[in-house]
Amino acid sequence: MGTRVHGAAAYMLRGMSAPHEPIIDAWIQHPTPDFVRHPIFASLHRWMKERGIPDEIPLEATLGAMDGGGVTRALVTAWSSPAGPSISNDEVAAMVRAAPERLVGVAAVDLRKPVQAVHELRRAVKELGFKALRMLPWLWELPPDDRRYYPLYAECVELGVPFCTQVGHAGPLMASEPGRPIPYLDRVAADFPELTIVGGHVGYPWTEELVAMARKYENVFIDTSAYKPKRYPESLVRYLKTDGRRKVLFGSNYPMILPGACLSQVQELGLDDETRRLFVHDNAVRVFQI
Numbered sequence: 001m002g003t004r005v006h007g008a009a010a011y012m013l014r015g016m017s018a019p020h021e022p023i024i025d026a027w028i029q030h031p032t033p034d035f036v037r038h039p040i041f042a043s044l045h046r047w048m049k050e051r052g053i054p055d056e057i058p059l060e061a062t063l064g065a066m067d068g069g070g071v072t073r074a075l076v077t078a079w080s081s082p083a084g085p086s087i088s089n090d091e092v093a094a095m096v097r098a099a100p101e102r103l104v105g106v107a108a109v110d111l112r113k114p115v116q117a118v119h120e121l122r123r124a125v126k127e128l129g130f131k132a133l134r135m136l137p138w139l140w141e142l143p144p145d146d147r148r149y150y151p152l153y154a155e156c157v158e159l160g161v162p163f164c165t166q167v168g169h170a171g172p173l174m175a176s177e178p179g180r181p182i183p184y185l186d187r188v189a190a191d192f193p194e195l196t197i198v199g200g201h202v203g204y205p206w207t208e209e210l211v212a213m214a215r216k217y218e219n220v221f222i223d224t225s226a227y228k229p230k231r232y233p234e235s236l237v238r239y240l241k242t243d244g245r246r247k248v249l250f251g252s253n254y255p256m257i258l259p260g261a262c263l264s265q266v267q268e269l270g271l272d273d274e275t276r277r278l279f280v281h282d283n284a285v286r287v288f289q290i
Contacts, residue, residue, distance in 0.1 A: 193218075
């Protein structure tokens, strides 16, 4: 008998009919109660139009949302902040163990403790099997060229995993400046040409800066999480349809946006078959080595 879900969890199960193609979502979170209750996510409650937060949100809710959009695999991320982890690496590892064919782990670490952070990243990759590190500059109020990130970049290169980050304005009520791609992330890409960087959330309102970086640096990529295709900036769509067809990855940022709500609009981008396949699947396979 399946798990019955209500309220916020039921919202997460709603989606669109599944397309008949493999699809990888480059950025999701499974919303633990600690994550959803965090004050910075008050906007999440408004988007979900839910007042009550369940004591436990079953993993089936997230897998159901993936099924609703036809997502075959997703990169599920941990969350760490100055207040501590709201989704720990071990919690994410348990999710991946419960659905190993569907979920791929992405680590988060405590930026305030660089040595311990490197050890934790190493553990997450070598012992837990994670495939990337994700850090959010707005959450730490530190741009990505701050010295505290640099040991992590070196370790990502040694481990052969991408560094994923948020680029653009911050949705929560936090300062957006740390998410500006130039000069902050640009300096990182110049200092670490071997580092694979995935800039999420399309970079708005600095999308052209992020596209310029993806053109300039071989190892800089863009994921479209947190935006439905109808809201993609024109400069990103042009890039995706031309010389950026191998540099842009599909992402939803679930549970903030349902994967199906994004994927139902992909057809309107007017992509040819090869570009669509690269966008929703092949680029993520190559970048994350999954």
